[in-house]
Amino acid sequence: MTASRTARERVRAELTREIADIARRQLATEGAGGLSLRAVAREMGMVSSAIYRYFPSRDDLLTTLIIDGYNALGEAVERADAASAPDDFPGRWAAVCHSVRDWALAHPHEYALLFGSPVPGYQAPQDTVAARARDVTVFGRLVADAFHAGALTPPDMAPPPSPAAAAEAARLAELMPGVPEDLVLRALATWTWLYGWVSFEVFGQFENTIEDRRAAFAHTVRLQAGMMGLASSPNA
Amino acid sequence: MTASRTARERVRAELTREIADIARRQLATEGAGGLSLRAVAREMGMVSSAIYRYFPSRDDLLTTLIIDGYNALGEAVERADAASAPDDFPGRWAAVCHSVRDWALAHPHEYALLFGSPVPGYQAPQDTVAARARDVTVFGRLVADAFHAGALTPPDMAPPPSPAAAAEAARLAELMPGVPEDLVLRALATWTWLYGWVSFEVFGQFENTIEDRRAAFAHTVRLQAGMMGLASSPNA
């Protein structure tokens, strides 16, 4: 009976998801190192060994959380970009930045899992790479779109890249096809800025230093847009 | 006998330092969460309870490591700045950037302790604030020096700050007295970029993405100098 087999499988899928949800919630109170299979089992009302029917080990559960995290962030960024007018490149950029920041502040421990100190003893498997690139893919497309629309004209302020830097830029250009090397490097600078800021904010470095962080962030987002040379499409 | 009392105290100070050193080394293999008093005691050849003669608790030992870390980083940055020609502002900036990066790559777990995910259950006490600001103090002085030497003339590319952002800038201007608000905000953007880059690098986000990281970093450092508007002193 295919229907009943599906029934069992459906329960299984649901419980698997429930375990991951509880684990995610525990992450939010204990941090990545404090994630405990026994605690998850307790909250599930199961005996601890039963978890092994669903996840072969603690590391495996962590991997699931990491992949889910990258996907959640990636989706948020994709949605933010898609919701903006395609020709309004500064607007798309701002939407992307704020979506990253908002997601990080709403899920600080998941953010820490993805972008903070590596979890000791945990080695991320190959499975995570696909999900990992979703956010930066959106960014690369945004930059490439702007360039090809003639809306990426940065102020002249930088020396030409060294050959080694240019070589790196050439490899990164995969993410933003057709964009010249020095603009790729500017984009990289801006991208690292974004995560630097968000990490400072999520990890508490701005405590007692910056109060209205959203306002300061919003202004810096515009500043970075200017540095990259993002303008509204001249065809718009 | 003052001399003999000093002898005992000297041994005490030495053992205290030795404990901290061992703890720091363990940090480097286990990460912040894995720091264990018992393991430290084992390596000291002491019984675990003996550690309590020197540190009242595990958190206290962690606090010492954090303060030492900020001081080590701060010293490295101070030395790098001091070793540069005072009028060569881009040079000073590059020296500061590379000293942060070099220190972080040489002490990745200490860096993680200072700038990575907060240690769960640990609340940094007030004692850390003085050491915490050493690096940014150097940076603030560098920017202020450049401004007053007429060597801070950024390209025009940013909208004027919102009132809220300007208010934040006014408070941050303590670090770089006399520098106008919009330049303070550019400096803040650059500073967050620096730690964003270094965190990406230390935490492995550039793995399989950027190979010659030093070259890419060096170029981006110059790019950021241009964004801030740092130039060599016109009086030099």
Next chain:
DNA sequence: TGTACATCAGTGAACGCGCGTTCACTGATGTAC
């Protein structure tokens, strides 16, 4: 439709481990007269 068998989920006990911290204690080192 009914029965015999196979698969799977969950149990409960156990293994072996490491942790932070407390406490009463023994000796050695330092102090005061």
Next chain:
DNA sequence: TGTACATCAGTGAACGCGCGTTCACTGATGTAC
């Protein structure tokens, strides 16, 4: 200089805890004829 006392460093046992993982097991759910 010598002795009686106080301070301090380090010991060893113990408390109470939680962890990941294994394993033989019981029932329930699904499958094949």
